[in-house]
Amino acid sequence: MIKIKNLHASVEGNEILRGIDLEINAGEVHAIMGPNGSGKSTLANVLAGHEGFEVTEGEVIFEGKKLLDMAPEERARDGVFLAFQYPIEIPGISNATFLKTAINEIRKAHDQEEISAKEFLERTRKYAKLLNMPDNLISRSVNSGFSGGEKKKNEIFQMLMLNPKLALLDETDSGLDIDALKIVSEGVNHFRSKENAVLLVTHYQRLLNYIVPDFVHVLSNGKIIKSGGKELAFELEEKGYDWIKNEELETA
Amino acid sequence: MSDTNKFDQIKDWYVSNFTRFESKLNGQSETFLHDIRKESLTKFKELHFPTIKDEEWKYTNVAPLLKDNFQLPQYLGKTVIDEKFIYNNSFTDFDYDRIVFVNGKYSPEHSIIGELPKGAVISSLESAIKNYPELVREYIGKHTKVDNAFVAMNLTYSTDGLFVYLPKGQMLERPLQVFFVSGSDEDKVLSIPRSLIIAEEGSAAKLIVNYVGTGSNSYFTNTLTEIHTGANSNIDYIKLQDEKKNSFHIDHTFVYQDKGNIFNHYSFAFGAALSRTDVSSVLDNENIECHYYGIYLGTDKQHIDHHTFVDHAKPNCMSNEVYKGILDDQSRGVFNGQIMVRPDAQKTNAYQSNKTILLSDKANIDTKPQLEIFANDVKCSHGATIGKLDQEAYFYIRSRGVEDKIAQSMLIHAFAADVIEAVNIEPMRDQLNHKLFEKLNRVEI
Ligand SMILES: Nc1ncnc2c1ncn2[C@@H]1O[C@H](COP(=O)(O)OP(=O)(O)OP(=O)(O)O)[C@@H](O)[C@H]1O
Ligand SMILES: [Mg+2]
Numbered sequence: 158m159i160k161i162k163n164l165h166a167s168v169e170g171n172e173i174l175r176g177i178d179l180e181i182n183a184g185e186v187h188a189i190m191g192p193n194g195s196g197k198s199t200l201a202n203v204l205a206g207h208e209g210f211e212v213t214e215g216e217v218i219f220e221g222k223k224l225l226d227m228a229p230e231e232r233a234r235d236g237v238f239l240a241f242q243y244p245i246e247i248p249g250i251s252n253a254t255f256l257k258t259a260i261n262e263i264r265k266a267h268d269q270e271e272i273s274a275k276e277f278l279e280r281t282r283k284y285a286k287l288l289n290m291p292d293n294l295i296s297r298s299v300n301s302g303f304s305g306g307e308k309k310k311n312e313i314f315q316m317l318m319l320n321p322k323l324a325l326l327d328e329t330d331s332g333l334d335i336d337a338l339k340i341v342s343e344g345v346n347h348f349r350s351k352e353n354a355v356l357l358v359t360h361y362q363r364l365l366n367y368i369v370p371d372f373v374h375v376l377s378n379g380k381i382i383k384s385g386g387k388e389l390a391f392e393l394e395e396k397g398y399d400w401i402k403n404e405e406l407e408t409a
Numbered sequence: 410m411s412d413t414n415k416f417d418q419i420k421d422w423y424v425s426n427f428t429r430f431e432s433k434l435n436g437q438s439e440t441f442l443h444d445i446r447k448e449s450l451t452k453f454k455e456l457h458f459p460t461i462k463d464e465e466w467k468y469t470n471v472a473p474l475l476k477d478n479f480q481l482p483q484y485l486g487k488t489v490i491d492e493k494f495i496y497n498n499s500f501t502d503f504d505y506d507r508i509v510f511v512n513g514k515y516s517p518e519h520s521i522i523g524e525l526p527k528g529a530v531i532s533s534l535e536s537a538i539k540n541y542p543e544l545v546r547e548y549i550g551k552h553t554k555v556d557n558a559f560v561a562m563n564l565t566y567s568t569d570g571l572f573v574y575l576p577k578g579q580m581l582e583r584p585l586q587v588f589f590v591s592g593s594d595e596d597k598v599l600s601i602p603r604s605l606i607i608a609e610e611g612s613a614a615k616l617i618v619n620y621v622g623t624g625s626n627s628y629f630t631n632t633l634t635e636i637h638t639g640a641n642s643n644i645d646y647i648k649l650q651d652e653k654k655n656s657f658h659i660d661h662t663f664v665y666q667d668k669g670n671i672f673n674h675y676s677f678a679f680g681a682a683l684s685r686t687d688v689s690s691v692l693d694n695e696n697i698e699c700h701y702y703g704i705y706l707g708t709d710k711q712h713i714d715h716h717t718f719v720d721h722a723k724p725n726c727m728s729n730e731v732y733k734g735i736l737d738d739q740s741r742g743v744f745n746g747q748i749m750v751r752p753d754a755q756k757t758n759a760y761q762s763n764k765t766i767l768l769s770d771k772a773n774i775d776t777k778p779q780l781e782i783f784a785n786d787v788k789c790s791h792g793a794t795i796g797k798l799d800q801e802a803y804f805y806i807r808s809r810g811v812e813d814k815i816a817q818s819m820l821i822h823a824f825a826a827d828v829i830e831a832v833n834i835e836p837m838r839d840q841l842n843h844k845l846f847e848k849l850n851r852v853e854i
Contacts, residue, residue: 205808206807207804209800229807229808230813233807233808233809233810238809241805245802245805247802247805247806247819247820248823249823249824249826250826255809255819258811258854259810262810262811298823319809
């Protein structure tokens with residue numbers, strides 16, 4: 158589905174991603190872990206098309222297209238979705254307006270008809286229920302006045318509504334209480350299918366009990382320094398990141 | 410030649426029109442208003458049109474509006490407007506009464522005023538002078554401050570305008586829509602209405618005051634309004650300045666607020682090449698609320714200036730001011746918000762916020778809070794921000810598949826929303842939002 162080759166990115170002259178190689182196939186869940194400031198959000202943002210980062214080297218092929226040449230909205234229309242680490246508040250724009258606009262923009266790009274009021278309502282009801290969100294959610298302004306946890310849930314709600322091919326979830330588990338964590342995980346698991354893929358950034362092995370990844374990668378200082386199966390997450394939890402860094406030094 | 414000299418030359422020309430003007434006044438030259446007029450003429454002679462050397466006019470150069478000789482409408486043929494024009498410019502989907510003025514003069518054929526509560530009056534000022542001379546005499550000019558030549562010019566040459574009287578305890582059931590239509594195909598016209606609104610104790614009304622333009626020539630609207638609010642009255646004054654973009658607009662509004670009054674002023678400044686709105690309130694008793702809201706839009710080379718002055722004279726009052734600007738192209742905004750808290754005015758709460766987004770690198774805003782606080786037990790805050798559309802929010806919206814233009818419109822909508830939602834006539838909100846996007850020439854959200 159997506160193939161990232163030797164990706165380098167910098168901001169204001171500082172190189173943050175220093176050669177990332179990663180391939181994700183349909184049906185897979187990849188977890189990215191790594192210390193604060195290692196570049197996890199940067200990777201997710203670069204893939205979603207954030208213009209604040211400059212890609213200096215490398216290539217990303219998504220569904221046969223050169224992703225890096227596309228505007229953020231074009232990427233979204235082709236099926237890339239980023240759940241933000243820090244979701245943005247948009248006062249005065251209701252979730253309904255926001256999502257209807259987004260869905261119809263995506264549909265328009267695929268020469269599809271606009272979503273009917275009925276279908277929209279059915280889907281919002283279904284996913285709001287799944288995520289245990291209040292009924293008035295849809296008439297409230299996007300994230301405005303939402304608690305930290307509600308904002309994270311709202312990202313997953315949007316993901317379900319937009320039904321992307323590749324979901325990049327940036328620390329969606331941070332700031333969630335135990336119950337919310339379970340609910341959000343259920344949302345992600347509901348979304349998972351053979352046709353789509355998930356890249357999730359997390360600091361906590363706990364999340365991976367609920368959303369079981371196929372692969373775990375450790376990002377440190379802008380590079381993937383270790384990849385493995387889900388056991389890697391347990392090892393990390395136990396030994397911390399220094400263990401790999403040291404291991405890497407020894408092999409170097 | 411300096412601006413002062415150039416400006417004085419044109420002022421002399423305006424002054425010199427007086428003899429001819431006076432000879433055409435007919436009936437009005439015998440009323441008490443004419444004495445006021447003559448005093449104003451004296452002041453008009455003494456005062457100058459402001460230059461950028463005046464602190465109050467530092468960022469607004471009125472030279473473009475003093476370049477032309479605007480003719481009093483009395484010398485020109487009648488500007489004819491049709492019903493459709495008024496309708497197209499009206500806010501709709503609610504019941505309202507309507508009063509129309511064309512080039513400052515009452516236009517009965519376009520005015521529709523239904524049954525009013527007992528003793529209430531909606532009429533032209535000209536007829537109020539005849540029908541309610543005592544009332545007019547008691548209030549007119551009571552709180553106007555004649556400190557620049559534009560004010561003096563209005564007081565010298567105005568002959569008509571809106572008159573509203575609400576007796577004690579009476580409430581207008583329907584909002585009143587007022588139209589000041591200006592412009593002429595024949596020449597550049599000076600439209601110079603003077604309005605007087607008297608709301609006695611416990612009365613309530615909502616006024617929507619539309620300034621719009623017609624005809625091919627540029628024109629100059631120099632308007633002045635006095636609002637006297639009695640104890641515990643409740644007045645919403647919603648102004649839409651939607652003048653033609655080749656024209657000029659100067660507005661002085663003086664508000665006097667009595668005990669327990671709630672006054673909401675809204676300034677939607679969307680039109681004109683150059684506009685200046687001065688609104689001032691005297692909070693002259695306790696437990697008063699004064700709310701000022703504003704949205705100013707600029708495209709091309711529009712220049713939009715707001716000066717507000719909230720004068721807290723007595724204790725236990727609150728004022729709240731929220732002004733927002735959206736400036737594109739090479740437009741320029743000015744905001745100056747003065748708050749005075751006099752020694753007596755303990756327990757005052759005064760808030761002010763002015764935010765502007767610049768949609769182009771060439772747009773520009775000069776914003777200045779001016780707080781003068783002479784009481785010690787007060788809560789005052791003010792804040793001004795100037796910036797571009799929030800880039801993180803812009804990315805957030807686009808990352809959901811929404812194209813750049815629509816994402817920008819969403820952010821503009823979000824920015825303006827709290828002011829638009831503060832309008833208490835619900836159907837107006839969408840219509841104001843619609844006009845806003847139309848003026849900015851952007852996709853509506
Ligand atoms: N806009 C920016 N301007 C300057 N530096 C930035 C910017 N964005 C990110 N950085 C820097 O890039 C580095 C990587 O940041 P990034 O947000 O990708 O880390 P992260 O791995 O997501 O960390 P965390 O676990 O704390 O979320 C950090 O050192 C950060 O300070
Ligand atoms: Mg991060």
